[in-house]
Amino acid sequence: MTARDIAAVLPDIDSLKDLCRSMAMAEAILNPDGECFYSYSAEWSETEQVASMRNGSGDEFDIVFAPVGAYIRGFDHESPLSPYRHEDGPQPWPGVLDSVPEAFRCYVEEPAFTDEDGCPVVTACLWREAEAPAWQTGRITFPADHPDPDGSARLFELLLAPTPEAFQAFAEDYYEVPVDIEALRHIYDLHPLGQRDIVALNPSVGAETVIAAAKAIGYPLAVDLRPAAG
Numbered sequence: 001m002t003a004r005d006i007a008a009v010l011p012d013i014d015s016l017k018d019l020c021r022s023m024a025m026a027e028a029i030l031n032p033d034g035e036c037f038y039s040y041s042a043e044w045s046e047t048e049q050v051a052s053m054r055n056g057s058g059d060e061f062d063i064v065f066a067p068v069g070a071y072i073r074g075f076d077h078e079s080p081l082s083p084y085r086h087e088d089g090p091q092p093w094p095g096v097l098d099s100v101p102e103a104f105r106c107y108v109e110e111p112a113f114t115d116e117d118g119c120p121v122v123t124a125c126l127w128r129e130a131e132a133p134a135w136q137t138g139r140i141t142f143p144a145d146h147p148d149p150d151g152s153a154r155l156f157e158l159l160l161a162p163t164p165e166a167f168q169a170f171a172e173d174y175y176e177v178p179v180d181i182e183a184l185r186h187i188y189d190l191h192p193l194g195q196r197d198i199v200a201l202n203p204s205v206g207a208e209t210v211i212a213a214a215k216a217i218g219y220p221l222a223v224d225l226r227p228a229a230g
Contacts (some may be wrong), residue, residue, distance in 0.1 A: 001147070001148055001150055001151050001153040002124075002130055002137075002142055002148075002149060002152055003074075003125065003126050003137045003140075003152045004137050005152070006124070006126060006135075006137075006139070006152045006156055006159075006160070007090040007126050007134065007136060007137050008134075009160060009163065010134075010135050010159065010160075011127055011155075012067065012127070012128070013070045016063070016070065016159065017049070017051070017065050017070075017164075018181075018190055019162045019188075019221055020038070020063060020159075021040050021042075021190070021218060022156060022187050022188045022190060022219075023038040023039075023040075023111060023167060023199065023221045024036070024038045024039050024040035024051065024183055024217050024219075025187055025193065025213070025214060025217050026167060026171070026183075026188075026201065026212035027044075027171070027185050028038075028210065028214075028217065029197075029198055029201045029202050029205055029210055029213075030175055030177070030179065030201055030202055030208065031175065032202070032205045032206075032213070034208045035054065035056065035061045036054075037051075037053055037054065037118070037170075037174070038051070038052070038053055038158075039052045039054075039071060040052070041217075041218045042215075042216060042217055042218030043216075043218075043228075044064070048062075048064055048065065048066045048067060049218070050062055050063065050064050050065070051065070052062040052116060053155070055139030057171070057183065058073065058075075058077035058078070058088050059076050059077055059078075059151065059154070060074070060075050060121075060155075061073065061074035061124075061155050061156065062113060063073070064107050065223060066105070067130065068103040068129060068130055069103065069127065069128050069129040069130040070127065071100075071104045071107045071125075071126075071127045072124075072125065072126040072127065072230070073107070073108075073113050073120070073124070073125050074122065074123060074124035074150070074151060074152065074155040074156065075121045075122055075124075075151070075155075075192070076123045076124070076148075076150065076151020076154060076155055077129055077149040078151070079123040079148075079150055080143045080146060080149055081096065081123040081140075081143075081149060081151075081178070082089065082094040083120065083121065083122070083123075083125055083144075083152045084121050088214050090115065090119040091119065092119070092120050092122055093123065093140065093150075093187040094140070094141070095138040095139050095140035095141065095152075096122060096123070096124070096125050096138050097120060097122065097125055097138065098103075098138050098139075099136070099137075099138040099139060100127060100138070101127065101129065101182050102124065103129060104168070108155060109118055112187030114183070118162075119157060122149050124137075124150040124151060124152045124155065124156075124193060125138065125148045127135065130186075134168065142147075142221055146192050147152070149196055155156035157170075158185055160169060162188075164181060164184035164185045164187070164188045165181065167179075167184055167188070168184055170182055179201065180200040180201055182200065183197045183200035184201075185189045187219075189220075190220065191220075192212055192220040192221055192222040192223075193210070193220065193221050193225060194221075194224050195207060195222075195224050195225060197222075209219055209227075211225055
């Protein structure tokens with residue numbers, strides 16, 4: 001599987017945004033005091049939002065949601081497409097970034113997505129302009145006989161299985177705790193988050209911590225978690 005295959009099955013921009021918000025909200029409740037795999041910033045800038053993944057082992061992705069569309073960059077540190085596999089200095093694999101439209105070129109050079117020398121940290125790249133009918137990737141010649149040459153299958157695993165059951169399997173394996181499926185379904189449906197949902201996922205987390213996370217993610221709150229008017 002490659003970014004080309006991912007492009008054919010990813011949901012539309014709005015659906016992907018909702019999925020990323022749900023994943024980030026669920027994990028923020030499960031792991032309020034640690035580094036989360038999945039996070040979401042609803043105010044990355046005045047006009048942009050960003051969903052991110054960091055697995056703690058050097059693999060990561062970022063998805064920028066902007067008025068012009070969405071831009072995805074992923075990095076698998078073990079991929080044969082890694083910029084750091086060149087003996088004459090780091091450079092992106094041919095084709096990965098060459099076709100990125102002008103509307104998204106600022107993200108190719110975004111300091112948060114490059115190393116200290118300005119090299120884009122990327123093995124997989126996708127984009128979709130706001131009115132485009134599908135996701136796009138560059139024209140890339142991948143190494144032969146590699147099941148996941150750019151890391152897409154591993155990096156975007158939960159984006160390819162956009163269900164609460166898939167997130168439950170991930171969370172129970174990683175955090176080694178039972179995860180309430182009904183609470184996850186509630187969050188994946190983007191229903192307003194209430195105290196009952198928090199307790200079902202993590203009875204030890206404080207409501208104020210979750211409220212702050214929800215505001216950062218842009219996730220709706222139920223009446224029992226909203227601050228009193230006045």
